[in-house]
Amino acid sequence: MTDQRTPLVEMKNVSISFGGIHAVDNASVDLYPGEVVALLGHNGAGKSTLIKILSGAYKRDAGEILINGEPADINNPRDAKKYGIETIYQTLAVADNVDAAANLYLGRELRTPWGTLDDVAMEAKAREVMGRLNPNFQRFKEPVKALSGGQRQSVAIARAILFDARILIMDEPTAALGPQETAQVGELIKQLKKEGIGIFLISHDIHDVFDLADRVSVMKNGQVVGHARTQDVTKDEVLGMIILGKCPPKAIPGPGAMQVA
Amino acid sequence: MSTATIASQQDTPSLKARLLGTPSVGPLLVLVAFCIIFALTNPRFLATQNISIILQQTVIIGTLAIGQTLVILTAGIDLAVGAICVLGTIVAGKLVNLGYDPVFSMGFAILLCTGAGLAAGSLIAGLRLPPFIVTLGILGILTAALRLISEGGAFPVRDPFLAWTGNTMKVGGFVLTYGILIMLALYGFVWYLLNQTKWGRHVYAIGNNPEAARLVGIPVRRHLLSVYLLAGFIYGIAAWLALGRIPNADPNAMQTANLDSITAVVIGGTSLFGGRGGLIGTLIGALIVGVLRNGLTLAGIDPLWQDLVTGILVIIAVALDQMSRRRN
Numbered sequence: 001m002t003d004q005r006t007p008l009v010e011m012k013n014v015s016i017s018f019g020g021i022h023a024v025d026n027a028s029v030d031l032y033p034g035e036v037v038a039l040l041g042h043n044g045a046g047k048s049t050l051i052k053i054l055s056g057a058y059k060r061d062a063g064e065i066l067i068n069g070e071p072a073d074i075n076n077p078r079d080a081k082k083y084g085i086e087t088i089y090q091t092l093a094v095a096d097n098v099d100a101a102a103n104l105y106l107g108r109e110l111r112t113p114w115g116t117l118d119d120v121a122m123e124a125k126a127r128e129v130m131g132r133l134n135p136n137f138q139r140f141k142e143p144v145k146a147l148s149g150g151q152r153q154s155v156a157i158a159r160a161i162l163f164d165a166r167i168l169i170m171d172e173p174t175a176a177l178g179p180q181e182t183a184q185v186g187e188l189i190k191q192l193k194k195e196g197i198g199i200f201l202i203s204h205d206i207h208d209v210f211d212l213a214d215r216v217s218v219m220k221n222g223q224v225v226g227h228a229r230t231q232d233v234t235k236d237e238v239l240g241m242i243i244l245g246k247c248p249p250k251a252i253p254g255p256g257a258m259q260v261a
Numbered sequence: 262m263s264t265a266t267i268a269s270q271q272d273t274p275s276l277k278a279r280l281l282g283t284p285s286v287g288p289l290l291v292l293v294a295f296c297i298i299f300a301l302t303n304p305r306f307l308a309t310q311n312i313s314i315i316l317q318q319t320v321i322i323g324t325l326a327i328g329q330t331l332v333i334l335t336a337g338i339d340l341a342v343g344a345i346c347v348l349g350t351i352v353a354g355k356l357v358n359l360g361y362d363p364v365f366s367m368g369f370a371i372l373l374c375t376g377a378g379l380a381a382g383s384l385i386a387g388l389r390l391p392p393f394i395v396t397l398g399i400l401g402i403l404t405a406a407l408r409l410i411s412e413g414g415a416f417p418v419r420d421p422f423l424a425w426t427g428n429t430m431k432v433g434g435f436v437l438t439y440g441i442l443i444m445l446a447l448y449g450f451v452w453y454l455l456n457q458t459k460w461g462r463h464v465y466a467i468g469n470n471p472e473a474a475r476l477v478g479i480p481v482r483r484h485l486l487s488v489y490l491l492a493g494f495i496y497g498i499a500a501w502l503a504l505g506r507i508p509n510a511d512p513n514a515m516q517t518a519n520l521d522s523i524t525a526v527v528i529g530g531t532s533l534f535g536g537r538g539g540l541i542g543t544l545i546g547a548l549i550v551g552v553l554r555n556g557l558t559l560a561g562i563d564p565l566w567q568d569l570v571t572g573i574l575v576i577i578a579v580a581l582d583q584m585s586r587r588r589n
Contacts, residue, residue: 093473
């Protein structure tokens with residue numbers, strides 16, 4: 001990329017292994033403000049693991065993370081949130097027994113001047129944010145486990161955008177959504193992009209994300225196959241990267257690219 | 262999901278959903294049913310004097326069950342409740358009998374109980390050992406240690422301050438002990454913590470889904486530690502209430518306290534799987550056990566039947582909890 005701006009996020013030579021298996025091996029990715037980068041790869045390619053290092057869920061064994069060009073010290077999810085990194089996990093990470101508003105504010109509850117929970121304010125704000133995402137959603141008083149998969153996913157997405165994120169990580173964000181809700185998430189991504197938020201979209205299905213992404217980074221067996229601007233490559237070429245590790249001419253190859261003899 | 266189903270969602274949940282979502286309604290109905298049955302079969306049951314007795318008999322288990330509720334809400338279990346409480350009675354009694362100031366003695370004993378809770382919490386949160394095993398181990402250690410300290414036997418503790426919680430006052434015909442008031446105050450305080458504060462909400466979140474709690478940035482291990490610490494403090498208060506009821510420190514006492522406190526919590530509708538239930542249910546659960554024992558005694562039924570009926574109630578309560586989990 002010829003862009004002279006400082007990347008919002010730069011993950012450099014990041015590695016992590018679990019019991020001798022290199023889940024992520026010397027991987028580097030970056031993300032600019034207002035950009036959507038799709039992180040693609042098969043199940044088990046290491047994309048979720050790489051991104052969980054950025055969100056603080058895992059601690060890296062090696063490598064560094066730069067936020068706005070400055071080294072960032074991310075050791076747990078709280079640290080990541082301090083840098084404005086919000087994550088929508090594939091598992092959603094919601095507490096089933098409490099309602100939507102309580103889930104949106106879990107860990108960052110609003111409080112009254114007396115120090116008690118301000119459920120009224122939290123519900124009002126929840127209605128506002130959920131209204132943006134899923135205008136039909138009305139079940140604010142019920143525990144989240146009573147909600148449909150799509151509604152639960154809306155709750156997880158709302159929680160991520162509630163706190164003025166600068167960096168948004170979405171791990172398979174539309175996995176549980178129907179076509180209409182998926183379209184809504186697509187609209188939301190475009191809107192957040194305009195606000196200058198950088199977004200990592202993780203997916204194992206290229207069709208979900210190709211049209212939304214500015215760039216793709218492809219992983220295979222824990223390594224980065226390569227990076228490419230979506231305008232420079234076709235879906236078939238990206239599929240070749242995902243399946244074979246074969247880098248097309250206009251992509252920048254990474255350590256995991258198939259060596260052409 | 263189709264638009265039709267979205268549009269048909271109601272803002273307010275149905276009555277049935279609300280009843281299912283309020284776990285203390287079922288136990289309350291059970292409590293009322295028992296009271297009606299006992300009142301019909303024995304007119305003495307509803308005498309104010311008898312009601313006072315029921316409350317007094319409920320004080321120790323009722324107080325221990327507060328700590329047990331906190332632990333079970335985090336999906337843990339505490340098998341050392343009785344042993345920690347006995348630790349409190351023995352240490353306070355021993356110190357007073359050695360001539361130490363009674364307030365200091367009781368305060369020190371409560372502090373030790375809090376420390377025992379802290380030790381359990383450190384092993385559970387710090388080393389990630391299962392609560393069942395940790396508290397079972399503490400039960401064994403304390404039981405042996407307390408018999409060694411007290412040289413095997415029980416000893417009388419005669420001190421007006423330690424016995425103060427057993428003193429009575431009359432409120433509109435009811436004879437209440439200060440112990441009952443302390444228990445109710447503790448219920449009020451911990452209810453407030455659980456329902457009105459961030460701390461309480463995080464207790465539920467951790468019991469419900471510890472990984473989600475961690476990912477949203479809740480310091481899960483530190484929070485678990487605070488839960489066991491508070492539980493230990495409550496067991497220490499229960500030790501004071503126990504000395505008010507029986508001015509005797511007995512290393513062999515409270516052997517059924519573990520099961521009884523778990524019974525109160527479970528009958529009260531708190532899920533053994535964590536994250537669901539609450540203190541109002543536990544108070545009702547403790548009263549159910551108290552009413553049952555008292556009513557059956559008044560009816561002249563062999564005490565063995567009390568344990569049998571309590572056992573059946575626990576199993577029914579757990580079965581209902583399991584069924585409502587599967588429903589979702």
